[in-house]
Amino acid sequence: MRLLFYFLFTLFSLLSIKAQTEPWQGKFEPIDNMITPPNTYRTASGAPGRDYWQQQANYKIKATLDETNNTISGKETITYYNNSPDDLSYLWIQLEQNVNKKGNEDFGGINNNIKDGMTSRQMQFLTRAIDFPAGYSIKYVKDSNGKNIKTMVNNTMMKVKLNTLLKSGESTSFSIAWSYPITDRSMYSLSREGYEYFPSDDNTVYLIAHWFPRMAVYNDTEGWQNQQFQKLGEFALEFGDYDVEITVPEDHIVASTGLLQNSESVLTKAQRKRLDEARKSFDKPVMVITQKEAEANEKQKSKKQKTWKFSAKNVRDFAFASSRKFMWDAQAVKLPTNTVMAMSFYPKEGLPVWQEESTKAVRHALEVYSEATFDYPYPVAISVNTSNIGMEFPMISFNGGRPKNGKISNNAKQGMIGTIIHEVGHNWFPMIVSSDERKWMWMDEGLNTFLHQRTVAERYPDFNSVTPKSIVPFMSGDKNILRPIMTTSDSELMSQFGANFYLKPTVGLQMLRNSIIGKELFDEAFKEYANRWKYKHPNPADLFRTLEDATATDLDWFYRGWFFTTDHVDMELSHVKWFKVYEENSNIEDQNNTSKVKIDASGKNVQAQTKDFSSGPEMITMNATPDAAYGQFLSRINEPELRKQLSGKNIYEITIKNVGGLVMPVTIEWIFTDGSKEIDTIPAEIWRRNEYEIQKTFIKEKEVKEVNLDPNFEYADTDTKNNSFPKVETASEFDTFKNNKRKS
Numbered sequence: 001m002r003l004l005f006y007f008l009f010t011l012f013s014l015l016s017i018k019a020q021t022e023p024w025q026g027k028f029e030p031i032d033n034m035i036t037p038p039n040t041y042r043t044a045s046g047a048p049g050r051d052y053w054q055q056q057a058n059y060k061i062k063a064t065l066d067e068t069n070n071t072i073s074g075k076e077t078i079t080y081y082n083n084s085p086d087d088l089s090y091l092w093i094q095l096e097q098n099v100n101k102k103g104n105e106d107f108g109g110i111n112n113n114i115k116d117g118m119t120s121r122q123m124q125f126l127t128r129a130i131d132f133p134a135g136y137s138i139k140y141v142k143d144s145n146g147k148n149i150k151t152m153v154n155n156t157m158m159k160v161k162l163n164t165l166l167k168s169g170e171s172t173s174f175s176i177a178w179s180y181p182i183t184d185r186s187m188y189s190l191s192r193e194g195y196e197y198f199p200s201d202d203n204t205v206y207l208i209a210h211w212f213p214r215m216a217v218y219n220d221t222e223g224w225q226n227q228q229f230q231k232l233g234e235f236a237l238e239f240g241d242y243d244v245e246i247t248v249p250e251d252h253i254v255a256s257t258g259l260l261q262n263s264e265s266v267l268t269k270a271q272r273k274r275l276d277e278a279r280k281s282f283d284k285p286v287m288v289i290t291q292k293e294a295e296a297n298e299k300q301k302s303k304k305q306k307t308w309k310f311s312a313k314n315v316r317d318f319a320f321a322s323s324r325k326f327m328w329d330a331q332a333v334k335l336p337t338n339t340v341m342a343m344s345f346y347p348k349e350g351l352p353v354w355q356e357e358s359t360k361a362v363r364h365a366l367e368v369y370s371e372a373t374f375d376y377p378y379p380v381a382i383s384v385n386t387s388n389i390g391m392e393f394p395m396i397s398f399n400g401g402r403p404k405n406g407k408i409s410n411n412a413k414q415g416m417i418g419t420i421i422h423e424v425g426h427n428w429f430p431m432i433v434s435s436d437e438r439k440w441m442w443m444d445e446g447l448n449t450f451l452h453q454r455t456v457a458e459r460y461p462d463f464n465s466v467t468p469k470s471i472v473p474f475m476s477g478d479k480n481i482l483r484p485i486m487t488t489s490d491s492e493l494m495s496q497f498g499a500n501f502y503l504k505p506t507v508g509l510q511m512l513r514n515s516i517i518g519k520e521l522f523d524e525a526f527k528e529y530a531n532r533w534k535y536k537h538p539n540p541a542d543l544f545r546t547l548e549d550a551t552a553t554d555l556d557w558f559y560r561g562w563f564f565t566t567d568h569v570d571m572e573l574s575h576v577k578w579f580k581v582y583e584e585n586s587n588i589e590d591q592n593n594t595s596k597v598k599i600d601a602s603g604k605n606v607q608a609q610t611k612d613f614s615s616g617p618e619m620i621t622m623n624a625t626p627d628a629a630y631g632q633f634l635s636r637i638n639e640p641e642l643r644k645q646l647s648g649k650n651i652y653e654i655t656i657k658n659v660g661g662l663v664m665p666v667t668i669e670w671i672f673t674d675g676s677k678e679i680d681t682i683p684a685e686i687w688r689r690n691e692y693e694i695q696k697t698f699i700k701e702k703e704v705k706e707v708n709l710d711p712n713f714e715y716a717d718t719d720t721k722n723n724s725f726p727k728v729e730t731a732s733e734f735d736t737f738k739n740n741k742r743k744s
């Protein structure tokens with residue numbers, strides 16, 4: 001009791017706890033009640049649990065591309081493995097092409113408003129005045145005995161009511177026959193696939209994706225994935241093996257997910273020989289189809305057909321491109337555990353930059369991402385040129401960026417190379433680390449953009465890349481419009497999803513890596529997350545938990561602020577007080593500790609909030625510690641030594657206000673009168689006891705002439721004008737007058 005009393009007494013007497021002017025918000029409290037609780041499927045450490053399970057879907061598909069009518073039709077057999085602990089009486093199939101059906105297309109309401117002076121194309125997007133057919137015709141769904149299965153379509157999803165219950169641990173096979181009209185990519189603002197027509201040579205490039213009816217995800221968090229495809233929120237898909245036969249006009253070249261199985265019947269002897277050369281070419285690509293050959297192909301217009309056979313193992317999707325316009329180059333990329341063929345397919349309209357840069361960018365992405373996570377596991381990585389956007393699928397991506405009359409601006413070239421790196425990078429997130437894109441766009445876009453920016457920074461140092469500064473304009477935006485990162489994909493605005501789901505998580509990860517956790521520890525944790533969840537379905541909580549678990553760092557404060565709020569970082573260096581010690585009548589030999597040490601001196605106005613250091617250091621008095629203050633302790637501080645240590649030193653007490661709301665570590669740059677600099681960093685935890693204002697005291701040998709917060713722009717501070725002392729004068733006299741009046 002006595003001990004406790006003394007303890008409390010000492011605490012209250014030593015600490016002067018400044019009253020908070022605003023209510024405590026618990027910025028450092030655990031986020032446990034904001035994320036899904038751990039269970040036997042997903043552990044508290046962020047790893048898959050001992051009962052983790054996921055479904056599997058294998059596909060055998062035979063499809064035919066009809067160039068005359070721009071349609072594709074196919075038959076597929078899906079073998080679905082029910083690894084869940086549940087018996088299933090129905091399955092859900094995704095029919096994404098139905099989003100283009102008139103009526104369904106407005107589900108997500110992407111283009112709604114009439115503006116003054118709209119173009120005819122914008123008006124067509126808005127009204128679909130010229131109608132066109134779209135969406136699936138499902139011919140039949142049959143079980144393995146050839147018996148029809150009852151189905152029911154709800155927009156972009158189809159319920160398959162199984163004839164016999166699919167028990168836990170068992171599998172079922174069923175077949176679907178289907179077709180749909182391929183849509184013109186230029187008719188949509190968010191067209192990830194479709195055809196692009198080239199009037200000059202009367203040819204078409206087909207980008208075929210979300211083209212066959214695919215299994216929806218059934219998992220431990222959602223049951224059946226039940227969010228419709230509304231164009232912005234992308235895909236949630238199961239892993240499986242694919243055998244796909246694609247029949248196209250005889251003179252088409254097909255670039256596809258998977259490994260080509262019948263090269264002898266679809267490629268010429270010369271093309272096969274060049275591919276063999278490419279397999280041994282590690283320094284530069286080999287042309288498999290040259291410009292001359294592609295231009296000769298363009299003129300053929302064969303009416304005959306050819307079937308390309310591909311096989312892909314353990315992928316969550318399958319896409320391809322087909323055209324007689326394609327040039328093709330390829331080279332080998334050696335990774336520690338895999339040798340990959342990096343390849344590009346492009347029409348002559350992509351020349352010369354595509355031939356120069358595309359496959360090279362694929363290689364850079366493969367190398368940097370593999371090092372940061374795990375080796376690219378697939379046999380090929382393909383970049384296909386398209387008129388705009390960038391879109392990813394396993395082993396293949398469709399990437400925008402075309403020169404005009406053979407010339408490309410430096411900006412457009414940066415954009416094109418960045419897009420290729422980004423889309424190839426999506427092989428890791430979400431194609432292998434397979435998060436639910438329909439729900440959390442940031443989980444794949446954010447993590448992928450983070451590594452894409454790292455690739456750009458490491459391999460293209462002359463190009464601009466994202467830094468914390470890049471997010472400042474977004475984070476200073478109108479809070480009535482801003483949403484937190486933890487917002488479902490389709491609830492974000494078209495004007496903001498790039499900043500909120502790509503850039504903001506990227507910058508957050510950059511801060512964790514470069515400033516909060518440190519590169520080595522962070523990189524290991526990021527790798528841990530990727531390896532724990534490869535070929536699996538992670539949720540946000542699994543990422544949050546793994547990064548803490550693998551670094552022994554409590555990041556709940558960071559997740560809470562950065563991912564769950566729209567607060568921003570704005571720290572204000574409100575004041576710096578300068579003190580100096582000098583000895584007055586002091587006697588170093590004075591063992592009785594009787595003399596007073598004064599901490600200067602010449603300050604004219606101790607109480608005033610000085611704007612700079614011109615009035616010199618302030619004076620405070622330091623008394624020798626009276627015996628009573630030691631309580632039961634019998635030892636005494638060495639007063640002369642303490643005085644000696646403080647003598648002649650500059651003592652600075654700084655006051656920092658949290659204006660933006662986000663708590664962050666504090667980086668302080670001291671610039672001394674001799675021009676030299678020093679940096680001190682304080683961890684974010686300093687904000688634990690007062691979330692609005694902190695004070696901290698430093699001792700410096702040299703005199704300081706300037707103090708700056710966040711000098712290297714590590715924390716996306718939205719207003720750097722209030723980061724310095726002496727204060728940078730920005731307010732007009734009238735503003736100052738107004739502010740003073742308000743205070744009084």
Ligand SMILES: [Zn+2]
Nearest residue numbers: 422426445448
């Ligand atoms: Zn992306």
